[in-house]
Every structure is written in structure tokens, then in C-alpha cells.
Amino acid sequence: MTAELVLQIVLTVAAALVGVGVFGALSQQSIVMIMMGFELALNGVLLGGAAAWYFLAPQAPDAQMVVVVALVVMAVEMAMGFAATIAIYRARQVDMVDMATELQG
């Protein structure tokens, strides 16, 4: 199997993860499920970074740093998401995005 074909297969998997994540983040009503959609899309970014490192430029550490940054973004997103969930639930008893419409014009 050529290296290009394996790279394309791995990147297609990453694209599928991003697509499913986008669908989840846009369609779900529960705040926690929306965050799971974001995590899934970031999972695809992580996989894409790893594939770029192995198949394109393994001598440069840049793609590995992309993976590290994706992991950090996941951690920050999760921490801030749960903090915002707790804050809005305390203030309004809201756990679904459709109920948080105070700023809607």
C-alpha cells in the first residue's frame, strides 16, 4: 500500500470525526452534549496532526506540537464549558441551550 493512500485513509477518518462533531455541536440541545461534539471534532484535528507528522514531515516537530495544542484546547474547552454550565444552571436553572435565550434580540 502506498504511503499516500494510507495518509488519505487516515485523513478521511479525521474528516469523518470532524463532520460528526460539527453535526453534534450544532444539533444537540444539552450543553454537555454540545461539548462532546466539540471534543469529537478536536479528536479529528488530533488525528490529522499525527498523520501529517508521520506521512509528510516526521523530521520536524511542528505537527506533534499541533497534537499537543489540540489536547490543550480540549482540556480548556471542557473546563470552561463545565464552569459555564454550572454558572448558568445556578443563575437560571438552565441546562439546555434553547432555554438560554436572554441575549436573543
Added chain:
Amino acid sequence: MLTDLPAWAVAAVIALGGLSVAAGIAVFVVDSMARATFALLTSFLAVAGILVALQLPYLAFVTALMMTIEMALMAVFMIMFMMNPAGLMPMTMVHNARGSAVLGAGAFVLLTVGIWTMDWPTRNGAVPADSTRQLGEAIMGSHMLVMLVIGVALFATIIAGTVLATARGRYDRFGAELDAARPDDPVPGGLPR
């Protein structure tokens, strides 16, 4: 150019890739929040397995460790906030499912068309013997700025998360000027300032 991945690694990458996508879809299909959490964990662990096959064992280890703990925390939050954590009844909580599906599928199709029509370059150099060493030297050397920014961002996250999640801070207890003689607690007898 033929790949230098052994046959087992190619097979593992394809199998784990399929598993990660299937588990990712299952996240939004299953009825129970707890099951969705573990489906997401399965997806992350499959991606960690692919990282092992691509000779990135350290990043795979970090991913598996971080995501296992993160999903365990997420399960706790599910039980705290969700009306149907155990999946005892069918549940769909979606809005604009059709538009979201179109956008998700559109993103996938767009990326896939690019992936399969692009003329990919051949690999520049060989895979280093120790990818962890390469990453460590980059973090401590040429890419230190990235780690500095990440450190500040994580510290800011700690502070912001605490501020958001705190129910009653010192300003709630002692007033805007922090000059109340006694803290305004729902149950008196709390610690003074």
C-alpha cells in the same frame, strides 16, 4: 512510494479508524448520556491506538490518560445535569437536526474531496527513532513559545473556571467594598474574613 508501516500497523490504523468513527456516531445515537460518554471515550482510545501505530507512543499515552479521566468527569456532570443519565427511556434532544446533518456531511464531503484530489508531497526525511525525544526537545527549545502560551492559557482557565463555578465568593459574603462586619451567609456561623 510504499509506506514503511508494517502490514499489521496499516490494518490496525484502518480498523481503529473505523471504530473511532463508529463510536463517534454512536455518541449522538444512543439513548443514555452515560453510554454516549463511553462511546466518546472509545473513539478517543481508538485514535490513541492509531497514534501508537504511527509511532507516537507518548502522545497516544497522554491522549488515552487525559481522555479517560475527562470522560469519567464528564459522566459525573451528566448525572448532575441531565434528565436521562441512565437511558431508561428513549431520548432525543436535538434542534435543527436536518440543517446540522447537512452542515456536518458538507464539512466531511468538502474535506474528503480535498484529501482525495490533492497531490500530496512525498515524505521529507525518515521517522526519527524516538518521537518523544523530538517533541521534548522542541518543547524545551525551538517551540518553547508555544508551551509558554499554553501555560498561561491553562492558568487563565483555572482562574476563570473557579470564578464561574463559585456560587458565593467574598463579594457576596462581605459586600462590594468587602467592609461588612459579619458575612452574609445563609446559615450564620461561617468563618469570618
